[in-house]
């Protein structure tokens with residue numbers, strides 16, 4: 455009798471603690487991301503279930519994958535690069551170039567308004583952060599040392615991108631030759 459009462463008491467306290475921790479972390483997440491200004495919203499719970507731990511870290515906590523480790527760094531196939539969180543079309547293979555940086559690099563976005571650019575003063579640097587315009591997922595940064603014609607270099611984490619070869623008409627032509 456004594457044992458079972460004690461156990462019950464303990465688990466109740468533990469449960470209360472978990473709920474509190476959860477509330478705190480969700481609150482800080484929303485503040486950090488300024489999420490209300492994005493039209494596509496997901497709950498933290500859904501994203502944790504759907505994304506890999508690295509995808510979650512990069513897109514939701516502004517993480518950066520280690521250089522040359524991303525799955526799309528050397529991808530040269532024709533197609534569309536979409537937001538890994540919401541599927542929005544972000545970049546096209548025609549604008550991808552080999553920057554030597556170790557991250558997928560593009561000299562333009564697929565359309566005006568595909569991404570949002572935000573001043574980022576973190577880590578003692580002044581950079582321009584790039585997020586998905588629809589859901590706010592962190593993608594990477596844009597620098598002004600890219601190739602012509604734009605002179606821009608969108609330096610994007612593979613973990614933020616899903617490659618969609620379905621629009622790759624060019625690839626088919628090449629293999630037919």
Ligand SMILES: [Zn+2]
Pocket residue numbers: 537538539540541542586587588589590591
């Ligand atoms: Zn998105």
